[in-house]
Amino acid sequence: MPELPEVETICRGLAGHLVGRRLIEVSVRRHDLRQPIPADFAQKLTGRVVLEISRRAKYLLMYLDDDTVVVGHLGMSGRLFVQKPPLPSAALPPTGAHDHVVFHLSAPIAGPSQSDGGLRVVYNDPRRFGLLVLGVASALKKHPLLRELGPEPLSPNFTGAVLAANVAGRRSPIKAALLDQGVVAGLGNIYVSEALFRARISPERAAGSLTRAECGQLVKSIRSVLEDALAAGGSTLRDYVQADGAVGSFQNLFRVYDREGQRCPRRGCPGLIRRVVQAARATYFCPLCQR
DNA sequence: CATCACACCTGAGTGC
DNA sequence: TGCACTCAGGTGTGAT
Numbered sequence: 001m002p003e004l005p006e007v008e009t010i011c012r013g014l015a016g017h018l019v020g021r022r023l024i025e026v027s028v029r030r031h032d033l034r035q036p037i038p039a040d041f042a043q044k045l046t047g048r049v050v051l052e053i054s055r056r057a058k059y060l061l062m063y064l065d066d067d068t069v070v071v072g073h074l075g076m077s078g079r080l081f082v083q084k085p086p087l088p089s090a091a092l093p094p095t096g097a098h099d100h101v102v103f104h105l106s107a108p109i110a111g112p113s114q115s116d117g118g119l120r121v122v123y124n125d126p127r128r129f130g131l132l133v134l135g136v137a138s139a140l141k142k143h144p145l146l147r148e149l150g151p152e153p154l155s156p157n158f159t160g161a162v163l164a165a166n167v168a169g170r171r172s173p174i175k176a177a178l179l180d181q182g183v184v185a186g187l188g189n190i191y192v193s194e195a196l197f198r199a200r201i202s203p204e205r206a207a208g209s210l211t212r213a214e215c216g217q218l219v220k221s222i223r224s225v226l227e228d229a230l231a232a233g234g235s236t237l238r239d240y241v242q243a244d245g246a247v248g249s250f251q252n253l254f255r256v257y258d259r260e261g262q263r264c265p266r267r268g269c270p271g272l273i274r275r276v277v278q279a280a281r282a283t284y285f286c287p288l289c290q291r
Numbered sequence: 292c293a294t295c296a297c298a299c300c301t302g303a304g305t306g307c
Numbered sequence: 308t309g310c311a312c313t314c315a316g317g318t319g320t321g322a323t
Binding site (some may be wrong): 002003006034058067074075076077127129130179181188189190191235237280282 | 314315316317318319
Binding site (some may be wrong): 034075076077098126127128129169170171172176220280 | 293294295296297299300301302
């Protein structure tokens with residue numbers, strides 16, 4: 001499911017609901033995700049207060065008040081959503097199929113007292129390609145899942161020069177290189193196709209053959225497509241929803257993804273969008289205006 | 292090393 | 308309606 005804009009949208013939604021609440025109960029219904037949920041997961045989290053929620057690449061990071069960080073990934077089909085009872089003590093919806101972990105949270109600890117009777121957050125993942133593991137905040141950069149990640153595409157240190165250096169010498173297609181989370185962190189199958197279209201670069205070009213100028217253009221295109229997607233709340237293909245259940249709308253703004261056979265949206269271009277398979281993933285592009 | 296095919300798992304969609 | 312088949316937003320592995 002989720003690439004950077006979807007994970008960032010969920011992250012922001014969760015932060016608004018969870019920061020400043022205490023985890024009063026954590027129930028793990030299935031441990032066998034892509035990596036097993038640690039046996040002491042629930043015990044380690046119970047009683048902790050959520051300090052902050054952030055994102056690195058496609059990982060969600062939930063910082064707790066004891067130096068523990070929950071490191072989460074949604075894989076292809078994972079969802080995290082908030083369930084809030086409409087009234088204090090009102091019954092929450094029953095746990096559904098593929099709800100693997102349920103976090104029960106207290107009312108906000110600080111601030112004006114209110115009728116908020118707490119809420120719960122559900123981790124749901126039919127395919128179980130996602131994961132939920134634990135890290136240590138003060139040593140998070142060394143965490144095995146995070147230490148090899150490349151630059152954040154929306155950060156100022158992701159430049160054309162950095163991209164050029166990270167793909168130097170690579171003979172694989174630029175499409176495949178951009179999916180490599182060590183080259184740039186957070187892109188997935190949709191946004192790679194969309195960014196290459198905006199940069200007018202063919203996905204079949206050898207990554208190392210891009211000029212410095214092309215790398216600079218590609219960096220700009222990556223930023224623009226991610227920012228546009230963030231503004232739309234991400235893309236909803238089949239099951240992605242934001243933390244509060246709202247759906248994203250960027251799928252309506254795709255220019256090439258899943259548009260095989262349609263006219264190239266670039267003004268005056270007579271090309272037709274083509275679908276090819278690279279590294280076992282579908283790639284969409286206009287063979288006329290992407291060179 | 293770099294590259295690639297494939298596996299992991301479930302559900303949705305399609306065509307017969 | 309049912310069945311067989313294909314495809315899907317990700318990533319780690321083993322073979323080459």
